[in-house]
Amino acid sequence: MNFANTPRFSNQGLRPGSQLLLCTLTSLALLVGDSQFGLMDRTRDALSVVLYPIQRAVNMPMAAAAHIGEFFITQTALKQENAALRSRELAQSARLARLTSLEQEVQQLKALNSLRTDSLRAGQLGEVLYTARDPFSYKIIIDKGLDAGLAAGLPVVDERGLVGQVTRVQPLTAEVTLIIDKNQMVPVVNQRTGQRSLLYGYGGGVEVRYLPAAADIQQGDLLVTSGIDGLYSEGIPVARVTRVDRPAGASFARVLCQSIAGVQSSRYMLVLPPRAAMPPRPAPAPQPAKPKKKKDTEDEG
Structure with missing residues (x-):
């Protein structure tokens, strides 16, 4: 019998059934130890620290796309809101101007009405x-x-x-x-x-x-x-x-x-109504007759 070509046990390793049994027992031991004594907490913490940059890198494109979309949506909403506020401001300004003008007219009418006393009632x-x-x-x-x-x-x-x-x-x-x-x-x-x-x-x-x-x-x-x-x-x-x-x-x-x-x-x-007729101007005083000169008297004779 040629034993030279026969593989030794150390080279073959465990059989598949044995490997499965070993992995199962190891898994059960880890589950029990983790649930009862918290053996894997530190390991999970360490792994989360190591894997955090990778998670951020993987999520970054999606987060950037979401931020860009939100930015454009916000800008559009702000533009629409500014346009609506500007239109409302113009309308309010026009209304305020009309109200101011009406208030001035009312004040002027009140003042004019106060002028219409008994003497000016016909105005x-x-x-x-x-x-x-x-x-x-x-x-x-x-x-x-x-x-x-x-x-x-x-x-x-x-x-x-x-x-x-x-x-x-x-x-x-x-x-x-x-x-x-x-x-x-x-x-x-x-x-x-x-x-x-x-x-x-x-x-x-x-x-x-x-x-x-x-x-x-x-x-x-x-x-x-x-x-x-x-x-x-x-x-x-x-x-x-x-x-x-x-x-x-x-x-x-x-x-x-x-x-x-x-x-x-x-x-x-x-x-205003016309004033009462004023009395006429007095007639001019008659000029006194000038005395005739002596020469003129002789001429007339």
Whole structure:
């Protein structure tokens, strides 16, 4: 018998059945030891530490894709929300502007209504429709005319003071020439000193003309209607003095003023009724007859 080709037991190892039995017993021993004594806790902890970077590397592409998708979704939502908030803000701003304008109109109407005392009860409340076509004139058109009993020459005021004068009347509208027009003139009196003067418009503003250079007038003086022209009622605020120039050697002072009323901003105005007819001017005194000269008497004889 040739024993040279026969494998030894150490080279063959355990048989498969024995290996299975050994692995089974080892597994049972580890299970029992782990459940009863916690033998594998440290091993699992060590393995989790070793395998954590690998898990992070494997999950990183999916996590990055999720973050990118969430970023774009968030950006889209933020853009939509910003657009909605911007639209809402514009709507609220427009509504606030309308409310502010309505509040100002209500306050102006209340102030005008308070002006309608017993003496001014017949005054007509008018609304400004548009300005005149001539850009070099300062005129406005109101929504009252012959149908409301208006006539040329009636004064027009707002809640602060004199605005102008009705210069042309049509069936449904009327033209009002503002006091800042270059063809408009108002007799005024200095409320502080009582001195009378004439206030002229010069196309965008007002000034006092032909006032002596030595006249007592200063910045801040209030000028009101004097009422001596038979057109404007007495005491209506017209303008406030803003600057007084007295050039050397000049006969008249230059007095610049600022109108009290909102001549270019008021929307509602009150057309005052005509004043009571003023008594006629007294007739001039008759001139005494001149005595005839002696020569003229002889000629007549």
